[in-house]
Amino acid sequence: MDNKFLINNLGKGSLKVTITPSQPKTLTHLPKRPPVDLAFTDLTYKVQEGRKSNVKTILKSVSGRLRSGELTAIMGPSGAGKSTLLNILTGYKTSGMEGSITVNGMERNLSSFRKLSCYIMQDNQLHGNLTVEEAMAVATALKLPSVTSRADKEEVIQEILDTLGLSEHHKTMTSNLSGGQKKRLSIALELVNNPPIMFFDEPTSGLDSSSCFQCISLLKNLARGGRTIICTIHQPSARLFEMFDHLYTLADGQCVYQGSTGRLVEWLGSLSLQCPSYHNPASFIIEVSCGEYGDNTGKLVRAIENGKNDIRTGMPLPKMAEYNNKRDMDQSLKTNDWNKNDASQVQDKMADVPNGANGTNGTNNLHNGLLQFAANEIAKGKGDQVVQVETEKQDNAEVALLGTDGSPRRYATSELTQFWVVLKRTLLFSRRDWTLMYLRLFAHILVGFLIGALYYDIGDDGSKVLSNLGFLFFNMLFLMYTSMTITILSFPLEMPVLIKEHFNRWYSLRSYYLAITVSDIPFQAIFCIIYVVIVYLLTSQPLEWFRFSMFLSSCLLIAFVAQSVGLVVGAAMNVQNGVFLAPVMSVPFLLFSGFFVSFNAIPVYLRWITYVSYIRYGFEGTALATYAFNRTKLQCHQVYCHFKHPDTTLEELDMQNADFTLDIAALCLIFVVLRISAFLFLRWKLRSTR
């Protein structure tokens, strides 16, 4: 049976099939993945508000089914629970949830499910400092197995960019892309490993009507390729609304409609809710859900069984009169309950149609459904820019969930590869973000010369030892603040992209954190060395290599430790709180550094603070480098120089018995503890945002 013939036959019925003549574009180079049907039953989501006893129920025992090959819209009034439902279905939110979620009829294993799905959040979380091509290269390097050849990866990139209309912009920085292009790039990045189930939170937000149309067309084409595409959407135009295959509508945390978009008006009409002529059905269902036509929510929820019923094209409408009758309701549940039946009951029957095996089965409704399906199939084949992906229908759902490669690994690449890719990307950002780099360099050189001029040639002057100690302390202060603030500011800005990429299984948190941690160390080290060389020479500190190395190592460690403090603060809190708290938290460390008050003068009950004050170890390290190890007497150009002998200075500072090795060891220990703490805070932050 050729396509044209079937379409003519279909033309006799009520179906309308639009065929556009362009050749379908196919994604042939992507890895094969199984189709995925997602179902949820009696899903309840509660959160605690304020006091522990105050529990708010956001989703109230909703059920539903989202099929492969369909574009599903989750709609509802503001606050109805759309984002919450999406977050639960993606696995982004897990605590506070009750009910069951099944994948291809089997209880969902979240870890396996996340390998099959991707979640494209509302605000395209992209790194602005990469070109489209580079962003795609990073995605392929992280999301495709390492064994994939470079040529294959490039082919995948080219194919996706071509299909999504981004190949013209492959050299454009992502920050310069338009809103619609950013959205397409977000999709392109996730499409690399061909996830069979894709979730989108408000994919059309911020787009004009033409971009909205393009975006939804793209999602529709992805669905036609066999994927399960689910997105939340506020209030689409009638034209956009028609493009969705399946509609799931929420009102006040309950399901008021589930079924094909084409049957919405008919279904509402059967419940005495007549959609006015020329009125957008999408607007009508929202208005009904908002209560603009009276309080119909309860009636709709009961009729649709809170999502257990599905108003499918080609299936009879549930008989309304029977819904108040418990016995009939149970009967209805039996015939519609996909948990008890084979998960793909209807669809599997439909799937045989093009082969002609089950073309007639005796029931008109099913027959209509089969014809509709066949029409859809033909429309798919002829559609404009159909993004097809060969999917393998697998009998064993478990095999499917483990991925077609059968690999139980969480990530496509090893942690070492992830580390290298993220490190290279971060170094590229640093190179691109030259303003910040030059600013940092400029600040270190400028302040170095300023300090050099202020404390010029005082290092060997016995009458200026107190000024020299001020210079040593200022070094600590300067290096601490410059290193700390950079990470406090930059780390939280990375967070949204980290959340997205980590959730979508691009890399492990460990690899990411190691790469981020390592990436800034060389820059900080270079800036610190430049600063120390300038001030050390200008202030005439002792020109002995071993003293210089001790001085430099203390300064470097202070910079690294302060950077780690910035990481902890940046990982644990937002920029506003961090910018305030970090300097305030540093005050006790500065006070107990040994510069303002010597150790013996500190009250015993406060002395413990000196042991955790990294500034103390740094200050002590530079003081020892300058005055200990049998330094010769300082020059004295006055009648009496109290600090002419370096040991006097050490005595005044209570540092006669201080051990430089211990200072370095303490700084190293604090560094390690802080880096581990920053990682733990980051992990906690990622978990708590969910």
Ligand SMILES: Nc1ncnc2c1ncn2[C@@H]1O[C@H](COP(=O)(O)OP(=O)(O)OP(=O)(O)O)[C@@H](O)[C@H]1O
């Ligand atoms: N953690 C939370 N604590 C308290 N209430 C919450 C929490 N998360 C969500 N809610 C509430 O749950 C309801 C549903 O929120 P949700 O974000 O899912 O709505 P929505 O349908 O996506 O709304 P919108 O279309 O406006 O984005 C809202 O009333 C919201 O205030």
